[in-house]
Amino acid sequence: MALYVMKFGGSSVGDTERMKRVARRIVEKQDEGHQCVVVVSAMGDTTDDLIDQAKLLNEQPPAREMDILMTTGEQISIALLSMAIHNLGREAVSFTGWQAGFRTEPVFGKARITDIQPDRVIHALNEGKIVVVAGFQGMTEDGEITTFGRGGSDTTAVALAAAIKADVCEIYTDVDGVYSTDPRIVKCARKLNEISYDEMLELANLGAAVLHPRAVEYAKHNQVRLVVRSSFNHHEGTVVKEDASMEQGVVVSGIAYDKNVARISILGVADIPGVLAKVFGALAAEKIDVDIIVQSGVQNGEADFSFTVALTDLDKALEVIKNVRSTLPYREVTSEENLVKVSIVGAGMVSHPGVAAQMFDVISKQGVSIKMVSTSEIKVSCVIEAGKLQEVVRALHTVYNLDTAEQVFVGGPQERR
Amino acid sequence: MALYVMKFGGSSVGDTERMKRVARRIVEKQDEGHQCVVVVSAMGDTTDDLIDQAKLLNEQPPAREMDILMTTGEQISIALLSMAIHNLGREAVSFTGWQAGFRTEPVFGKARITDIQPDRVIHALNEGKIVVVAGFQGMTEDGEITTFGRGGSDTTAVALAAAIKADVCEIYTDVDGVYSTDPRIVKCARKLNEISYDEMLELANLGAAVLHPRAVEYAKHNQVRLVVRSSFNHHEGTVVKEDASMEQGVVVSGIAYDKNVARISILGVADIPGVLAKVFGALAAEKIDVDIIVQSGVQNGEADFSFTVALTDLDKALEVIKNVRSTLPYREVTSEENLVKVSIVGAGMVSHPGVAAQMFDVISKQGVSIKMVSTSEIKVSCVIEAGKLQEVVRALHTVYNLDTAEQVFVGGPQERR
Structure with missing residues (x-):
């Protein structure tokens, strides 16, 4: 008997027929003698539909209210999936993020998990039940509902697997595993049988959509054995683990790309100590991640530097840089897209x-x-x-x-x- | 300055346009110098849509999971309404039932409120915010999500009004107030300007749909001044209070009807002490309400009796009666619908x-x-x-x-x- 965490994404539970198939898949696992905790995302287009409704009422809805809205998507999924499992004659019990014990920092839209108290999950498992947990969501100490941002359900699955000491965390998705590159671009991409956390982390960070980097980090840190596999067939998938055996002669395991990139250049900055810390500190305070940083040599006491941010953070980043100008004089700031x-x-x-x-x-x-x-x-x-x-x-x-x-x-x- | 609780039902927030109108209505109230707590139901057909989805997966979905599913309807409403209020330049904050402090007994589908701890609501009011609370829902001591059943949002509004000592609890609906009878049946029905709690309670219990009886009971018990009015116009509505001034010469204030009625007759019951207590105790244990009870005279040590239950509870009630037959012998049980x-x-x-x-x-x-x-x-x-x-x-x-x-x-x- 092993303890499995099984995560199903939005397209795997996109409609009631798919929901039924997922329920059967879970029951199969229980029939093999295993304990199952299931983490599930919002159904198909639910998330986009909710965003559309919000935009009709407010072009820039407050982040706190967005999180209250968005978390309903997963809450609907857990209830329906539990019902589908009950319909197969098994006991299932669903928990929202806060019920499953996910505590987060008080940041809306992309909160980080600070603690998991999975008592209710463990109790239900001990009663022989299948446990269904809402991905992507948690609660602050003050009882505010938060979400983890994109990829949040992967993180829920891995973090929960670590917290309850699961033997395996299976990430069910719509592809057979992790590929050497995006099969939509290269038709002859190959499925990898094994990959190390570090390689996966690089691939995930670089925009390979199958696994969210935060989830991989969590898995590496807690040595959670991850399997990425298809919810549409029983192929073996890709195992992500510490000591992935290197295939003979393989130097490069995968090629990734990321279109969500913009470059910002700050030109003519006074070369005083602490300049970089000031800029990147201000960006970090706004939760803007900076990726590649390049600084040119100093000329006449002035330096230029460039860095990349997510394209989706570009406007906010430029705003932050404008705001630090009073304490950090610079000549010019430019940005580049495409x-x-x-x-x-x-x-x-x-x-x-x-x-x-x-x-x-x-x-x-x-x-x-x-x-x-x-x-x-x-x-x-x-x-x-x-x-x-x-x-x-x-x-x-x-x-x-x-x-x-x-x-x-x-x-x-x-x-x- | 007065403290208002304003409750808007599902048809008042049936789409985003109506949601915007409700937001304006709330802001008008704040502009008049009042503090506003808003209780809102699920939008239009949301509840029915969720039920339909559940039935596709499980004909008899577990009540616990139904409550997790159903509460998402109000959670969507509170988030969207808060966004609409923000869009008018006001601060609004939404709370689910458990966030607003509603504690209930551990019964799914029709839980009763056991306690309200409205600290967060009061705190937000003191910060000058408009507070938007999800109707119809609460949480047990064990952290289980529960719903109040039909009419639950009225109860939320009145109970919250009592808990925060609101001056008025306004129930916004799609009619101008409480009528002398159902205007869909009698075109010349009259709107009542005032009505006493007791009269309203009888009317509500008897199926006049504007106010849920539990809400009226709560209002009477806590002397909450209720106003039933339209969300579509600014007419004055009907005031429900203790000492409603009786209009000259009015003997009957209203005529109500209830189609959700079925009669059960238990024939040939041994006339032993405690018989009625046994039957109705068993029904009460299943949360089945019994209304009119008629017992015939005893003949040959046997009695017949009849009573009414909600038509929707009929099957369950007949099941309960079948189950008590071993300890309570009777000759025959019949039932009547229509x-x-x-x-x-x-x-x-x-x-x-x-x-x-x-x-x-x-x-x-x-x-x-x-x-x-x-x-x-x-x-x-x-x-x-x-x-x-x-x-x-x-x-x-x-x-x-x-x-x-x-x-x-x-x-x-x-x-x-």
Whole structure:
């Protein structure tokens, strides 16, 4: 007997028929002798429908009220899924985020989990019940309802798996597992059987939509064994774990891209100590993540620097920078859109020098200029113009021997949470 | 400055346009210098849509899961209404039932309020905010989500008004107030300017849909001044209070009817002490309300008795009676549907004998036989066949001088909660 956390995303429970199929899948798992905790997202388009309704009433709805609104999506899912499981003759009990014991920081729209007190979940499991938990949501100490932002249901699943010491956390989605790159761009992308947390983290951070980076971080930190698999078939999926055995001769495991990128340049900044800390501190205070940072050399006591933020945070970031001008004089601030970040990821890179140079060469052969570069031990990222994304990814995929003969089936729309 | 509780039902917030109108109405009240707590139901058909979805997955969904599902309807309403108020430049904050401090007994589907701890509501009011509270819902001591059943949002409004010592509790609905009878049956029904709690309680209990009886009880017990008025115009509505001034010469204030009636007869029951207590105790344990009870004389140590229950409880009631047969032998149980209960209500009856006799006379002149009768100081109820309901109500309305020259405008569908 093992304890499973099974997470189903919005497209897996997109309508009542899919909901019934998910219920059968869960009951199968229980029939194999396992205990099941299920984490579920809002059904299909529910989230978008709620956002649309909100926008009709208020173009900029308050974040607190948005969280009260959005959490109803998962609450509907847990109730309906529990009913579907009951209909198969099994006991199921559903819990909202706050009922399942998720405590978060007091931030609306993208709160982080501060604590989980899963007493009610464990109690229900001990009674032989299937437990269904609403993803994406929690409660502050003051009893305010919060959401985790995009990918939040993955985080719910992994964090809960850690809290209740589950043996496996299965992330059910609409693809068969983690791929060497986006199969919508490269038809001969290959499914990976295993991948390490670190590689997955890089891929997740870089916009591979199957798993949210925060969830992978959580899994790595708590050594939660993750499996990414399809809710539409019984294929084995991709195992994400610490010591993923490296496949023979594989230097690069995957190629990721991220279109949600914008570049901001601050020009003519006085070269005084603490300048960078001031800018990035102000951005961090507004929960704006900064990715690649490049600083030019100092000339005449002035420096230029550039950095990337999510395109969706660009307006807010520019506002923040405008607001710090009084304490941090600069000459000019510029921004650039229509960019994409392409990255190669692989634990094998460590022992193969020259991988980055090879990447730059492939990109330049496509006639694309590289705007920014960032590297880690297992990753090289380049920010390029968005226009030639497909050609660049395909060329890299071939160069790093990732092409497979099989064609990949890609199901419905990507999961959102 | 007064403290208002304003309750808006589902049809008042049926779509985003109506939601905006309600928001303006609330802001008007604040502009007049008042503090506002708003209680709101689920939007229009939301509740029915959720029930439909549940039935697709499980014909008999567990009550606990139904409550988790149903409460999302009001949660969506509070969030959207708060956003609409924010859009008018005012601060609003929404609370679910549990956030507003509603504690209930651990019964799903029709829980009673055991306690209200409105600290957060009062705190937000003191900060100058408009407070929007989800009707119809609460939480048990164990953190289970519960609903109050039909009419629950009225109860939320009145109970909250009592708890925060509001000056007035306004129930906004789709009619102008409380009428002498259902304007859909009698076009010349008159709107009452004032009515006593007791009269309203009888009318509410008897199926006049504007106010839920539990809400009226709560109002009477806590002396909450109630106003029933339209959300579609600014007419004055009907004031419900203890000492409603009796209008000159009015013996009967209103005529009500209730179609949700079924009669159960238990025949050949051994005349042993405690028989009635056993039957009605078993029904009460299942939360089935019994209304009129008639026992026949004892013959050969056996008695017959009949009573009415809600038609919607009939199957469950018959099941309960079957189950007590082992400890309470009886010869036969029969049931009758297609009935309606017609009642005349008026505080003036006390000083006018012969009112009941006049009622029986009017009904018999319509060629309708009376199945059961029940009286109180301010009410006479007759259970009759459903077929001639309209004729009977119209005749009674005329006999008791309730007809008015004006034609009544009746808006959308009746409020459900």
